[in-house]
Amino acid sequence: MLKTVSNFDRIGEENAFAVLARANQLAASGKDVINLGIGQPDFKTPDHIVEAAIKALKDGHHGYTPATGILECREAVARRIDSLTGETVSPENIIVVPGGKVTMFAAILMFGKPGAEILYPDPGFPIYRSMIEFTGATPVPVPIREENGFAFSADETLSLINERTRLLIINSPANPTGGVTPRAEIEKLVADLERWPDLALMSDEIYDVMTYDGEEHVSLLTFPEIHDRLIVLNGWSKTWAMTGWRMGWSVWPDSLYDKVRKLAVNCWSCVNAPAQYAGIAAIDGPQDAVTRMLEAFDRRRKLVVDGLNAMESISCATPKGAFYAFPNIKKTGWKAKELASALLEETGVATIGGPDFGILGEGYIRLSYANSEENIERALERIKAFVER
Numbered sequence: 001m002l003k004t005v006s007n008f009d010r011i012g013e014e015n016a017f018a019v020l021a022r023a024n025q026l027a028a029s030g031k032d033v034i035n036l037g038i039g040q041p042d043f044k045t046p047d048h049i050v051e052a053a054i055k056a057l058k059d060g061h062h063g064y065t066p067a068t069g070i071l072e073c074r075e076a077v078a079r080r081i082d083s084l085t086g087e088t089v090s091p092e093n094i095i096v097v098p099g100g101k102v103t104m105f106a107a108i109l110m111f112g113k114p115g116a117e118i119l120y121p122d123p124g125f126p127i128y129r130s131m132i133e134f135t136g137a138t139p140v141p142v143p144i145r146e147e148n149g150f151a152f153s154a155d156e157t158l159s160l161i162n163e164r165t166r167l168l169i170i171n172s173p174a175n176p177t178g179g180v181t182p183r184a185e186i187e188k189l190v191a192d193l194e195r196w197p198d199l200a201l202m203s204d205e206i207y208d209v210m211t212y213d214g215e216e217h218v219s220l221l222t223f224p225e226i227h228d229r230l231i232v233l234n235g236w237s238k239t240w241a242m243t244g245w246r247m248g249w250s251v252w253p254d255s256l257y258d259k260v261r262k263l264a265v266n267c268w269s270c271v272n273a274p275a276q277y278a279g280i281a282a283i284d285g286p287q288d289a290v291t292r293m294l295e296a297f298d299r300r301r302k303l304v305v306d307g308l309n310a311m312e313s314i315s316c317a318t319p320k321g322a323f324y325a326f327p328n329i330k331k332t333g334w335k336a337k338e339l340a341s342a343l344l345e346e347t348g349v350a351t352i353g354g355p356d357f358g359i360l361g362e363g364y365i366r367l368s369y370a371n372s373e374e375n376i377e378r379a380l381e382r383i384k385a386f387v388e389r
């Protein structure tokens, strides 16, 4: 029997992909499936972005690019950061990567080793914990609580830091809860981090523009005092409906930039060249498609929250960001993963059980409302009929 290194016995995965495969299988067998499982916009990538990729190919941009991304693309990212946060970031601190996930992969690889502790949100994006375990580091969950509006608590986070903690991962607006952490909490966290100067931070800001009801997204980039240890994960996937293009960017401090550049050289060489040109067009081109998408998400968000709250045994806090609802299903008497599975098999509605995002996800399921209003209404009817039968 082939024996791989033990890291591969510990690597996890993202159950949303397994649910997607099962949902597609059921649909192929003729079942009417409504997919509220996978986290990706149901909109098409705007035409001008697609055209930019086609033009780049026709213009002969088919070869390797610098490992960190073409300069024009990194300059576009710097403009984007400036326009959203008012911060000036040098293109020399920006790398274009094949999807947002690659940034967490690189950051966790850089700091994870046996004996090290890495803090990550629970419930949170499942790959954080998976990658931490892969490296042999100890995953330390930072609880994300419904009673706290699914924001992280600075005090609770700080109470978990010790001299073994190497990396702190935060995510706002958050997957799977839709929680947005308020400015006061972030300011408190940053102020107290002064006590831990050797602790690196990774702020996952991939849903940065997806906030509702005037809720503010506070980028960690707006705190210059932590720039020397801050990694910011962001990308094109969610904002411009580009999940399959595999286009992300991240900001790295000077001391880490060359390390991530070398990782790129060793692993992915560079991001697909025409996709980088598409990425420039996404940032510099018209944003009306993004605005329309966000307006649609907002309408659907209300539909989902109202529909779920009309069910006796389910309650749903209003998500403030991203495109997920994370209803509390404890009163249904179901275990969350079993409910998600029964909903898919029996009613054709795909959702994800909360425990797929961490231990504290028990008692919740995640619904992605990146689907049409009509489908969301049909899904809600089916869920209601199922839990109230």
Ligand code: PLP
Residues within 6 Å of the ligand: 039, 098, 099, 100, 101, 102, 125, 171, 174, 175, 204, 206, 235, 236, 237, 243, 246, 247, 248
């Ligand atoms: N970070 C969070 C919080 C996410 O929810 C996702 C995708 O679902 C990612 C990162 C990864 O994004 P990408 O598809 O660009 O790798």
